[in-house]
Amino acid sequence: MKYCSISEVSAKFNIPESTLRYYEKKGLLPLIERDEAGRRLFSENQMTLLEIIIYLKNTHMPVKGIQQYVNWVVEGDSTTERRLEMMKNHKQAVLAEISLMKVALKAIDVKITRYKNRMISMNNEMKDQLIKNGEEEV
Amino acid sequence: MKYCSISEVSAKFNIPESTLRYYEKKGLLPLIERDEAGRRLFSENQMTLLEIIIYLKNTHMPVKGIQQYVNWVVEGDSTTERRLEMMKNHKQAVLAEISLMKVALKAIDVKITRYKNRMISMNNEMKDQLIKNGEEEV
DNA sequence: GGTTGACTTAAACCATGGTTTAAGTCGTAT
DNA sequence: ATACGACTTAAACCATGGTTTAAGTCAACC
Secondary structure: OOOEOHHHHHHHHOOOHHHHHHHHHOOOOOOOEEOOOOOEEEOHHHHHHHHHHHHHHHOOOOHHHHHHHHHHHHHOHHHHHHHHHHHHHHHHHHHHHHHHHHHHHHHHHHHHHHHHHHHHHHHHHHHHHHHHHHHHHO | OOOEOHHHHHHHHOOOHHHHHHHHHHOOOOOOEEOOOOOEEEOHHHHHHHHHHHHHHHOOOOHHHHHHHHHHHHHOHHHHHHHHHHHHHHHHHHHHHHHHHHHHHHHHHHHHHHHHHHHHHHHHHHHHHHHHHHHHHO
16 A cells, blocks of 8 residues: 655645645545654545545535545444445436536627627728728728 | 616516615716615616626626726717627636536536446445344244 | 614624745755 | 755635625504
8 A cells, every 4th residue: 555745745736735724624634644743644545535525626526525524434334325325316416507607608608709799890880981091081 | 768776676686786786886886876865776787797797796797807898888989999808708707617517517417427336336235134033033 | 652674884703725924944055 | 963855733814705784774554
């Protein structure tokens, strides 16, 4: 089993060390061992857990939810059903959020189209103006 | 032009009145008129703006960004190009976020599958145990 | 004409999710 | 042996995005 220091984990996952300490304190990263000097040693398992924590964060699960999930992981197989329920619910929440974002994207696209067209007509008006000025000057 | 009171807007968009007041204070809802008694009157235009603000919030644009956008809207056609750029950038950010979420969803699906299978095997083990006990009792 | 109910304000308060600071301990390279 | 860099802790601090509170105004109904 290979262990990583906090700086290695920080570099690997691109997460500040302060955040990793904060996650430990909040119970998101449980049972981290220490070396003789008291420095954290992250096991493979913990890094795998960190990976899923990052996925849960990327899908906006609040820290408290992740905390609950991690507690259940630590508790072991007796919590499998609760974890299954949690992940199923979370999946639905994420799907709902994604579709909300997609609806918003459409509205944003409408804006983009409108602004593009406005740019074009403003451009045309400028040209017309130049031509008109040209005629008047001839 | 029809105007709405704050309670009507709150009900229509399902946003607390306190939040609408906060948005006004932060400059997200500019130029709101008042009746003789000092109560807010939301115009059609402002409600259209509120709708796009909600879309921008749903796609996680920070209040400061929305503020900037609204300032440009108020400023008028001379800011069309900047608004176009902003919306194009924001669209890319949203697409990136959605794809991050979709990657996470796959990891969540893996968990769901794993937990389902574990439930099944735990179930089977229980049945085996029952059968074994049955045989021993015969 | 007094009590409701809907609104107003400024300012204090809150939750979330970290980040920063200060003071101190190791282990190693010079 | 000492200086340096990497780490430790607890506690204070911060940004974001609201929400709540307290004190007051107004219009309308009874």
